[in-house]
Every structure is written in C-alpha cells, then in structure tokens.
Amino acid sequence: MNKSPSDHIPQEAFDWYDEYAHGLMDRRTFMKKLGGLAALGFSMAVLTSALLPNYALAEQVSFNDDDITATYEEFDSPNGHGKGKGYLATPKNIEGKLPVVLVIHENRGLNPYVKDVARRLAKVGFIAFAPDALFPLGGYPGNDDEGRAMQKTMDRAKIQNDFVAAAHFLKSHANSNGKLGAVGFCFGGYIVNYLAAVDSNLISAGVPFYG
Structure with a gap:
C-alpha cells in the first residue's frame, strides 16, 4: 500500500x-x-x-444544499454580553418536533468547519445552532489566527453565560422537541462539560471532543 x-x-x-x-x-x-x-x-x-486546515476541502454540506435552510439568528444573553448571534441550520421542510443540537466552536470563533458541522446535522434531521463567541467583537474575522487572538481577550465567564443562553434559546425553538444535545471541539468540548455541570436539566446528551 x-x-x-x-x-x-x-x-x-x-x-x-x-x-x-x-x-x-x-x-x-x-x-x-x-x-x-x-x-x-x-x-x-x-x-x-x-x-x-483547509475548510473548503473539508466541507461536506453546502450552504445552499436543497435539503436545509441556514440563517443567522440573534438571542438575548443578559448574564453574558447582552446579545449573542449564531448560525442556525434546519431541515428544509420541518414536520413536527425535532431534537436540537448546539454546536460549539474551538477557541477561535465560528469558523467554516463548525458551520459545516451544523449543516451536516440539519441534513440528517436535527435543528442545529452554532453560536459565535466572537459576536461581541464583530464576529469571526475570517481566519483562525485572528479569531484565536480575539477570543483570548474576552471574559470567559461571559462567554460561558452566552453559551448557556444559546442553549436555552435553541431548546425553546418552535420546532424543538425539548431534547437538547451539545457537541463541542477543543474549547467547545469544555463548554459541553460546563453546560452539563451548570444545570443537570439543560442538555440531554453531550459529546465533548477532548474538552
């Protein structure tokens, strides 16, 4: 071989x-x-x-895939930065209630890979939401190096509260069946563990990738 x-x-x-x-x-x-x-x-x-990483080569589900709808949504975060924003990916034709999944990025903001993960979940029937911790600073800057530097300047407690608010926002989605899962990568894995610890009733399942 x-x-x-x-x-x-x-x-x-x-x-x-x-x-x-x-x-x-x-x-x-x-x-x-x-x-x-x-x-x-x-x-x-x-x-x-x-x-x-080469995000273009790694993409599995296009943003204009016929089976999904992808939009940016804001949510209230009174104990965090006041407002948060994320990438919402849903199946195109939702019928009834669906499980929801919070997708949590690494220590560099909402990069293209994390948005693709949200689209992959929507493609197979979940409602997925990927918040951007960098939203208070203008959002993911387009490259990981700048994003990593930006996130390092932020108050971690406020970021944590933003993700708690995002979890409640997603769980209360009109088409949510009340079952919330969370998946996170690197820093996001830590946040998955945090969500499980801060409120035992908040998430039903968590997948932390080396949190």
Missing part, C-alpha cells in the same frame, strides 16, 4: 501543531519550527497541507 506524504512527517510536527492550535505557541514560532524540518528535506507545502 502506498503511503501519503503526511505518513512520513515526524510526530513532533503534529505535537507543535497541537500546541499552536491550543494557543500555547504563536504562529511565528510554529512556522519557524516547521522551517527547521524543511531544512532537513521536508517540503513546506506538504507540511502545511497536512497540518493546517
């Missing part, structure tokens, strides 16, 4: 990316370390394509 180029990348490169993705290493340091591997014969193009 032929191996892909990424199979030959040293494990330390993935470890560096993990530190970078979690805000423990800045982009300049990360790229400098990759440059050291390039000096040993590894192609920077191969390294970056294997380690850095």
Whole structure:
C-alpha cells in the first residue's frame, strides 16, 4: 500500500501543531519550527497541507444544499454580553418536533468547519445552532489566527453565560422537541462539560471532543 506524504512527517510536527492550535505557541514560532524540518528535506507545502486546515476541502454540506435552510439568528444573553448571534441550520421542510443540537466552536470563533458541522446535522434531521463567541467583537474575522487572538481577550465567564443562553434559546425553538444535545471541539468540548455541570436539566446528551 502506498503511503501519503503526511505518513512520513515526524510526530513532533503534529505535537507543535497541537500546541499552536491550543494557543500555547504563536504562529511565528510554529512556522519557524516547521522551517527547521524543511531544512532537513521536508517540503513546506506538504507540511502545511497536512497540518493546517483547509475548510473548503473539508466541507461536506453546502450552504445552499436543497435539503436545509441556514440563517443567522440573534438571542438575548443578559448574564453574558447582552446579545449573542449564531448560525442556525434546519431541515428544509420541518414536520413536527425535532431534537436540537448546539454546536460549539474551538477557541477561535465560528469558523467554516463548525458551520459545516451544523449543516451536516440539519441534513440528517436535527435543528442545529452554532453560536459565535466572537459576536461581541464583530464576529469571526475570517481566519483562525485572528479569531484565536480575539477570543483570548474576552471574559470567559461571559462567554460561558452566552453559551448557556444559546442553549436555552435553541431548546425553546418552535420546532424543538425539548431534547437538547451539545457537541463541542477543543474549547467547545469544555463548554459541553460546563453546560452539563451548570444545570443537570439543560442538555440531554453531550459529546465533548477532548474538552
């Protein structure tokens, strides 16, 4: 079986990316370390394509898919930043009540991948809502580096309360059957655990990806 180029990348490169993705290493340091591997014969193009996300290639459900409707919705968050905003994805023709899923992003705001996860859930029959913690600062800026830096400046307690408010907003959706699930990635995994702990009646199921 032929191996892909990424199979030959040293494990330390993935470890560096993990530190970078979690805000423990800045982009300049990360790229400098990759440059050291390039000096040993590894192609920077191969390294970056294997380690850095390409949201366009990862997309599974288009925003204009015929089976879903996607809109941006605001919600009240009196104990957070006052107002929140998120990406709501629903099946096109809703009949009756459906389970709802809160989709919680990483430590960089509502990037294209997280919106795609919401669309995937809508495609298979859930009502999904993906809030953007960066809404008080103008929203996800279009790239993860700036988003990560922005989120780091924010009050974590207020962010947590924004997601609690988002959970109540989604659970009370007109077509919700009252069963709320939550799925989160990285920082979002932490928020899933927080939602389960702050109110035992708030979510019915939670999936934290290494929270």
